[in-house]
Amino acid sequence: MPQNSTAFSSVMRFKCPRCREGNLFCNKNVYQFKDFFKMPKECEKCGQDFEPETGFYLGAMYVSYGLTIALNVAIFVVLLIFQCYNLTNFFIVAGIALVVTLPYVFKISRSIWITMMVRYDPNAIKNHEAQH
């Protein structure tokens, strides 16, 4: 396991939360739409189930909502700082930002959600290999 692998870096690299090595998505590229939604059923390295229960990722919508609000607040503050805030400018910039960041927010939300729910286990891969 890479020594510098933290929960944060595993979230950002869309890695399995348990071993921090296996990939959460079949296609990690957020702006390539082939197999965009496809996730492996379980982690290739440690066997962690990526859909522990039906509708597991519904909770990721809350994460996605929080990220989108944070993005909109940031846009609001930036427009205020550059003294070009008005409702029209805000909706134009926020609308563009929403469309551009949507695929990324979708994947990072799932990554954050499963990392919040699954505990890191440094011996996950070793234990998984021992069982098979």
Ligand SMILES: [Zn+2]
């Ligand atoms: Zn794993």
